[in-house]
Amino acid sequence: MKRQQILDAAYTVFSRKGYHRATVDEIIALADTGKGTVYNYFVNKEQLFYTLVKERSSKFEAELNAIASLHELPLSKIKMAIKVFLEFYVANADLWRVLMYEMRGLGHEDSSFTEAQRKKYRERFVHTIGILENILQEGIEQGAIRPCDVHKAAHGLFSVIVMMVFQGFVGEQQDSIETAANSIADIFLYGVAER
Amino acid sequence: MKRQQILDAAYTVFSRKGYHRATVDEIIALADTGKGTVYNYFVNKEQLFYTLVKERSSKFEAELNAIASLHELPLSKIKMAIKVFLEFYVANADLWRVLMYEMRGLGHEDSSFTEAQRKKYRERFVHTIGILENILQEGIEQGAIRPCDVHKAAHGLFSVIVMMVFQGFVGEQQDSIETAANSIADIFLYGVAER
Amino acid sequence: MKRQQILDAAYTVFSRKGYHRATVDEIIALADTGKGTVYNYFVNKEQLFYTLVKERSSKFEAELNAIASLHELPLSKIKMAIKVFLEFYVANADLWRVLMYEMRGLGHEDSSFTEAQRKKYRERFVHTIGILENILQEGIEQGAIRPCDVHKAAHGLFSVIVMMVFQGFVGEQQDSIETAANSIADIFLYGVAER
Amino acid sequence: MKRQQILDAAYTVFSRKGYHRATVDEIIALADTGKGTVYNYFVNKEQLFYTLVKERSSKFEAELNAIASLHELPLSKIKMAIKVFLEFYVANADLWRVLMYEMRGLGHEDSSFTEAQRKKYRERFVHTIGILENILQEGIEQGAIRPCDVHKAAHGLFSVIVMMVFQGFVGEQQDSIETAANSIADIFLYGVAER
């Protein structure tokens, strides 16, 4: 019970402050618990953060996998995937902003996290974006998508989704998400140019 | 002269470590100067960071403004703008990653920076993305671009550009930038779907 | 039964880590019991340590008393006493190193232990060394030992015994102890000078 | 100047409390300085302690080396060495008690210090006791000392010296030291047995 209180509080504080500026003191104040309790459940601040990410990710990753396995048309799958991404990022915008920053994209020298931890995080991203890649690849094979660099294209799509969320262009309501998903899919698939 | 040494060193250290993990001690070690000297030129760490951003931005913003004012076809202007963006972000990837993170996109309560400072940063972004918007708007008016939400479209284009840089998909060489600019423009304009 | 498990574990951990670095967590892990159980049997860490010392001391003190009461020649008694000391300290080297340190020899202001506890420990030492003194005194009265300050001489003998153990000059085997006892007695009685 | 104040305060606090119980807070209170200042001069608590030991040792070691090099009779040298040892340990009793404890004599698993640091300390001890060994060896070669295990004999002599100090049998006055040195030398050389 305390464990969950701590996780909830940590989620809030990490989201608000980022990893570095978040303090254990603030987390325990919000969780209404003692400092030692945090360290009974989590080895350290870093692992507390990781637990948060892991717990929030797993459902999302499962949903995404499910979509990839469906027998649907690629274009339809893409739209579904975009929607699932939006739902997840809308719900976890702040924490994932922090996570993405702390990972530093590539192999950067300094970060709050150990290299081992960073690798774990990166694998999660690579995995989810990889699913987008697979769908695109499938689309190319079926002639629905133009041949292109699916790795970059998937990253592009991903970056747009995340930006829409981070910029607050998408709200929490289902219809807001749906509308956004349609816009994103439309431009991603057909571009902005007039024919 | 000392001032410039400090700025150069600060650029390196902030880029490597991020805002929080960067220490004044490391900056002065690299700048080969004394700690007090930093505080003679800059009121504090935050303002040192801001100065850095301001100095690096201005040339870029000028270039972008120039493109916007050209008498060229919108599609051509878009490609040019993409190139200028890429050039700038490739050169300043690490510092801008830090900056974008610390700004926290919207009106978030806590950050390393004061609200006043954050507003200044945001205005810079709004301004550069605004130029993209204007070009798109011009394109719509001239019938080259499909009617769409230019605000969001510009942000989408921007996010893809930045992602390409942060993911290391674009190198520092001119031709790498040119190739990337073409790919981005191609998909942004015509989408990935087969016709 | 739990009580004995705790004592055994505590002995091991205190010996390995010293008083301060030993943690109750480590003790209960080794004793395979719960944290509360420790506090059912012992009022606190300090008293647990004391119990350990008391239990291990009593047999040794009894043996030493027995030797003192024998009707033997003083020189012979001295050798026997040295052997008993060696046996005891070899068996309890690590814990007694910790104990001797935490006592701080004299009336020092600060220690891990309360003054009352420290007094108890000191009395045990004074008592065992006192037996050595008595044997020496007996030797002087019988003309086997040169008149000298028996208090200091007994401490000197004691310190050499302990040093031999702490420096690892004496092993656990009976013959190693016997050899060491002979060397110590030889030099203590006759000195290192050539005649 | 602050550096010296910190060293003096640290000396007092480490001597009184031992390494673990000594706190940086107490040291700075006594040194009348700020916490950060300590870390400007010393990397950490461990290195502060080491600096203390190093500074206090060097004069003593030099004196001891000087005696070893004298052209004097071995027995005379032994007495001189004993005196120098007593002077040093009387002056530094408390800190050296702490040091000797934290070293844990041999290769013990856990200690406050890193293995590397422990090795440095041990070398200092080995060195000073080694000088005693050399003097004894010289004595044997010149026929003044009975053939014996000089390594152990030197350790025995050392342990007695230290014990005399730790037990408060020796005061700070020169004559107290002289008297003690004579008693120690007398028994070490000629034993306690009557002839």
Added chain:
DNA sequence: CATGAATGAGAGTTCATTCAT
């Protein structure tokens, strides 16, 4: 009796900032 979740005082350490020289 046995347990272990909960606790918080207190530890060592970092680092932006000040100010006398």
Added chain:
DNA sequence: GATGAATGAACTCTCATTCAT
């Protein structure tokens, strides 16, 4: 203008002890 010694608030983490079950 240039300096760096001095500072202390703030940080993460430890661990003996309590107490409800």
